[in-house]
Amino acid sequence: MELVGRHFLRRPRWYLLVTEFDWQADGDPTHRPFWEAATRRTLLIQQCADCDQYQFYARPFCIRCESDAILWSTACGTATVYSVTTVRKQWVPGFTPPYSVAIVELDEGPRLLTNIINGDASIGDRVRVVWRERTGLPPVPVFEPLKSELGEA
Numbered sequence: 001m002e003l004v005g006r007h008f009l010r011r012p013r014w015y016l017l018v019t020e021f022d023w024q025a026d027g028d029p030t031h032r033p034f035w036e037a038a039t040r041r042t043l044l045i046q047q048c049a050d051c052d053q054y055q056f057y058a059r060p061f062c063i064r065c066e067s068d069a070i071l072w073s074t075a076c077g078t079a080t081v082y083s084v085t086t087v088r089k090q091w092v093p094g095f096t097p098p099y100s101v102a103i104v105e106l107d108e109g110p111r112l113l114t115n116i117i118n119g120d121a122s123i124g125d126r127v128r129v130v131w132r133e134r135t136g137l138p139p140v141p142v143f144e145p146l147k148s149e150l151g152e153a
C-alpha cells in the first residue's frame with residue numbers, strides 16, 4: 001500500500017498546485033512550513049539531507065532518493081523563465097486579462113507555475129520573486145523581470 005501511496009504522490013501534479021486556487025494555507029500539513037514562511041515573504045523549498053536535491057512542491061520524501069530526511073531551505077528568489085504565455089481571454093473570475101502565466105526554474109532547480117507581473121518576460125529571461133497579497137490568506141509568490149542582475153539585487 002505504501003508503494004501505491006508514493007506512486008500517487010509522485011504524479012507530476014506540481015503544475016496544478018502553484019495557483020491561487022490550489023494553494024491553501026491550512027491544507028496539507030506537508031505544505032505548512034511553506035505557508036508560514038510566505039507570511040514573511042520568504043520562499044522556502046525542500047532539500048534532501050541525504051542527496052542535496054531541491055524539490056518543489058513539498059513532499060514527505062525526496063523525489064530523487066526517497067529519503068525522508070527532508071529539510072527546508074530558503075530559495076534565493078531568482079529564477080529563469082522556462083515557459084511563458086499570455087492569457088487574453090477571461091477564464092477565471094478575478095483574473096482580468098491580459099496576464100502572463102509562466103513556469104519559472106528557480107536557481108536551485110525546481111520549477112513552479114506562477115505569474116509574471118510588473119512587465120513582460122520571455123523564455124530565458126531572469127526574474128525574481130515578489131509576493132501577491134491576498135485578503136485573509138498568505139501571499140503567493142509571483143515573479144517580475146529582473147532588468148539587470150547587477151543593478152537590482
Ligand SMILES: [Zn+2]
Binds near residue numbers: 049051053063065067
Ligand atoms: Zn534525496
